[in-house]
Amino acid sequence: MNFLEERILKDGVVKEGNVLKVDSFLNHQMDIELFDKMGEEFKRRFAEKPVNKILTIEASGIGIACMAARHFRVPVIFAKKTQSINLDGDMYVAEVESFTHKCKNNVIVSKKFLNEEDQVLIIDDFLANGCALQGMIQITQMAGATVSGIGIAIEKGFQSGGRIIRNLGFQLESLAIVESMDVKSGAIKFREQS
């Protein structure tokens, strides 16, 4: 079991509706030392891949992406979820549907910050159905840039997002893949990773 899986067992809480609450260390309160370890591990897993930019999406991907960026020594771009009046000029826009929030969002990145020379590592905190991730892949490809890899903190292995993305040939590395959760006992099973 790796350090993130151990932390999930220690502080994660299983809730009704296949919700895994990790808000005490990942997506509300954030453990920066843990994030730094995660960044180091992403760097190890993508050591062979060229990466000159990290792309994530607001809000809870940003902390992990920033700490990972220290290890890659590259800038981070965070995609915005709604049109903002401060985002002028030309933008890449992908429409995605959020499973968690039951609504459609536009994923938006300014055209200034992605182009065909970019080799992009996409980072996010959660992968379930993968809608936000699909939006980021779409935007990277709209820009003519290359998706060098995808790094996720926690993947819900019992939902389809991860399988689809791997079937499409992307190198998707999830630091913890939850195979099943039991709301009664609070038990969490992880997929074995080599």
Added chain:
Amino acid sequence: MNFLEERILKDGVVKEGNVLKVDSFLNHQMDIELFDKMGEEFKRRFAEKPVNKILTIEASGIGIACMAARHFRVPVIFAKKTQSINLDGDMYVAEVESFTHKCKNNVIVSKKFLNEEDQVLIIDDFLANGCALQGMIQITQMAGATVSGIGIAIEKGFQSGGRIIRNLGFQLESLAIVESMDVKSGAIKFREQS
């Protein structure tokens, strides 16, 4: 002139309506080395203050707060701007009005993560009228916690937020305070800081 003021002169763009665009390094694409320097500078300015938690608000405060947290060795909490279905249980809620987005938002922090023993450094990327900041101060005080200080990347010194907060007796440290901007020439004047 400090490193952030220099960077603003180099890459910031003055737009109509007193908008300062810094999206190439601060709030869309993020320069992590710059953020690390900012974190180091916040640590220097708040060296005498007890800090056991950093509080920020989604989305663009998160990166700066995380990099600062490395220097303080404390966790970061990011306040959420809207009700999320994953945020259950008891929450502190402050209603604030956003100047930039012309709408009201609820600033929300779970009660689990702030209590009367906490000594909080509030960090955000921008301070103009200070609505988001006022929401974070309100929430810290609702929790019975102490505001140890407030660290801002860029303050618009010609708007009222900073003056009000300093008048209330808080130690507010803005790494760059813009006194005036000229949209025609693109000139930016900073307030002298000791």
